Amino acid sequence: METAMDVVITHDGRNWVIENDxxxxxxxxxxxxxVELARLMRARGMVKKGQVAKVFMGFDxxxxxxxxRPFAQHYFNRVVEVRG
Amino acid sequence: xxxxxxxxxxxxxxxxxxxxxxxxxxFFFLGLLSIAGVDLVGWAVYPTKWVFNVPxxxxxxxxxxxxxxxxKYSLTAKAFYKSLGWWxxxxxxxxxxxxxxxxxxSMKWDLKRFFxxxxxxxxxxxxTWFIGHHAFFAANKTNWHQYGLNFALSLGGGxxxxxxxxxGLIIGNFxxxxxxxxxxxxxxxxxxxxxxxxxxxxxxxxxxxAAATSAKMGQQMASLTxxxxxxxxxxxxxxxxxxxxxxxxxxxxxxxxxxKTAAVLxxxxxxxxxxxxxxxxxxxxxxxVVSIMVSALVVxxxxxxxxxxxxxxxxxxxxxxxxxxxxxxxxxxxKTDGADAAAGDLLDxxxxxxxxxxxxxxxxxxxxxxxxxAVMTKVWIDMFIGLWAFVLAMIWVYKIDRRPxxxxxxxxxxxxxxxxxxxxxxxxxIYLGIFFANGAGAPEGMHVLKAxxxxxxxxxxxxxxxxxxxxxxxxxxxxxxxxxxxxxxGRMVWVYFVALFCFIIPVAIIIAYLFHHGMxxxxxxxxxxxx
Numbered sequence: 001m002e003t004a005m006d007v008v009i010t011h012d013g014r015n016w017v018i019e020n021d022x023x024x025x026x027x028x029x030x031x032x033x034x035v036e037l038a039r040l041m042r043a044r045g046m047v048k049k050g051q052v053a054k055v056f057m058g059f060d061x062x063x064x065x066x067x068x069r070p071f072a073q074h075y076f077n078r079v080v081e082v083r084g
Numbered sequence: 085x086x087x088x089x090x091x092x093x094x095x096x097x098x099x100x101x102x103x104x105x106x107x108x109x110x111f112f113f114l115g116l117l118s119i120a121g122v123d124l125v126g127w128a129v130y131p132t133k134w135v136f137n138v139p140x141x142x143x144x145x146x147x148x149x150x151x152x153x154x155x156k157y158s159l160t161a162k163a164f165y166k167s168l169g170w171w172x173x174x175x176x177x178x179x180x181x182x183x184x185x186x187x188x189x190s191m192k193w194d195l196k197r198f199f200x201x202x203x204x205x206x207x208x209x210x211x212t213w214f215i216g217h218h219a220f221f222a223a224n225k226t227n228w229h230q231y232g233l234n235f236a237l238s239l240g241g242g243x244x245x246x247x248x249x250x251x252g253l254i255i256g257n258f259x260x261x262x263x264x265x266x267x268x269x270x271x272x273x274x275x276x277x278x279x280x281x282x283x284x285x286x287x288x289x290x291x292x293x294a295a296a297t298s299a300k301m302g303q304q305m306a307s308l309t310x311x312x313x314x315x316x317x318x319x320x321x322x323x324x325x326x327x328x329x330x331x332x333x334x335x336x337x338x339x340x341x342x343x344k345t346a347a348v349l350x351x352x353x354x355x356x357x358x359x360x361x362x363x364x365x366x367x368x369x370x371x372x373v374v375s376i377m378v379s380a381l382v383v384x385x386x387x388x389x390x391x392x393x394x395x396x397x398x399x400x401x402x403x404x405x406x407x408x409x410x411x412x413x414x415x416x417x418x419k420t421d422g423a424d425a426a427a428g429d430l431l432d433x434x435x436x437x438x439x440x441x442x443x444x445x446x447x448x449x450x451x452x453x454x455x456x457x458a459v460m461t462k463v464w465i466d467m468f469i470g471l472w473a474f475v476l477a478m479i480w481v482y483k484i485d486r487r488p489x490x491x492x493x494x495x496x497x498x499x500x501x502x503x504x505x506x507x508x509x510x511x512x513x514i515y516l517g518i519f520f521a522n523g524a525g526a527p528e529g530m531h532v533l534k535a536x537x538x539x540x541x542x543x544x545x546x547x548x549x550x551x552x553x554x555x556x557x558x559x560x561x562x563x564x565x566x567x568x569x570x571x572x573x574g575r576m577v578w579v580y581f582v583a584l585f586c587f588i589i590p591v592a593i594i595i596a597y598l599f600h601h602g603m604x605x606x607x608x609x610x611x612x613x614x615x
Contacts, residue, residue, distance in 0.1 A: 008086050011372050030369055031487060058088035063372055064362065067562065068379050070100040070273035071358035071420065074089050074499040075375075076366030076477070081489035
């Protein structure tokens, strides 16, 4: 299944933040973030009833301090399935 | 600007890890051209021991303190490289400045600041290399009389490493504004990963070097590096299946740390430092600040280990009786590639000088075998971090913090794979292939091996040592010991202390002993005497 949407995920010190040119969401936990995302996608009709949409969340490595990036260039990417 | 690893090739132009491969392999290929009779690397600068007053009939003139390696090893341009002398410092500076600035520009660093910082660090490094090769520091009792000395510290090239680290630490801890300015070019991970690619040339070249004594010795050396490769795999099992659960339990049961913090700390202390802390933090979906705190601790502790362990392993235990046990234990105990490879090379210098001094020159070990044992162990550990983080992510995402709809992608393994090891293995296997494809030391293939040597030595000796020196200097510059005093680390500092000295180091020594005890480094005293 192709991903329906790509977002960039970061952490601002308090919240996990996802955004792209169509949305921006922030929540203190990933659980709450996923619930918020599903609610918003359903509300905007981005996922229809009975459908499953895959959302790719690519971590923005610029969030990691510059001095650490040479040691490790990847934090994580995650894929979340949102059911309509 | 965002930086997301979306595709398999993401970051190929912008990550230090890839640029270590490009830089390392570029000079490796330049060196390889010597087989075709073209020597393009002979300008590599290298220091030699010196004294202010050369005794009659002795050696050590300051005018010869630096030379181009091609003046000794080139088959096609020896006279030209001989004429460079101290100018080889400038040749090396100009060529590496161009190469590193291309990398810095591609990685979108502040190029002007990098150039100035690189220039300062390079010449500080050269000055330190010079001081460290004063015969009082570097000569040992088999040759100190040649320099008119009755005593010398017998540290070999290790003195330069120690001085580079000390000078770097002075800048990093007492001139913090200056250190901050230099930080754009103080890149120990980039320099050491590049040096490790050069080390790949060394590992592949060792059988060629040994073949100069006899074909049998060349084959013994090829076999030894193969054994080190396999024995290094054991370290992976130790790091992941013994160290990690042990540290996790210490952090959870003794120090009552939260589960995610314990997991990140467990990886940072037991596997491969910062890269493991970041990989694990991501795998267990910890807030990035947890990995950041653990990483700050790791880099400072790694430098403390770098200072303490080479001397301990050389002079207390296991000493020259089991040098490869020491090297392998180093690879398991010292976190971060930079500190481990640097500690391994320091150990190499200390051990070789000690055995030569103890036996009055009857035993001489080739340079780099002990370093190889330390790095081989580490490379194995590094390679599996992606897989380990993948397994942890599966456990966390599907069992511990189960979230409906979330899946873990296999591409995470590749994104976390240390790319510089590709350069290391490529360089090693190509030189090893040249050795075996040309008779494995048999007389009919020796002319090719001699031509290969001319291009390999400036890379594996000159460039590798220079980049080790740059690593020591840069490590010092970016290490701020005051970070350890910052209260926010709290119990993590003590978990690290207890885990390292009461668990990691003793277990590393035991495991290294079990799998490396009795492995012998070939004695090349005859070759040294002849050559």
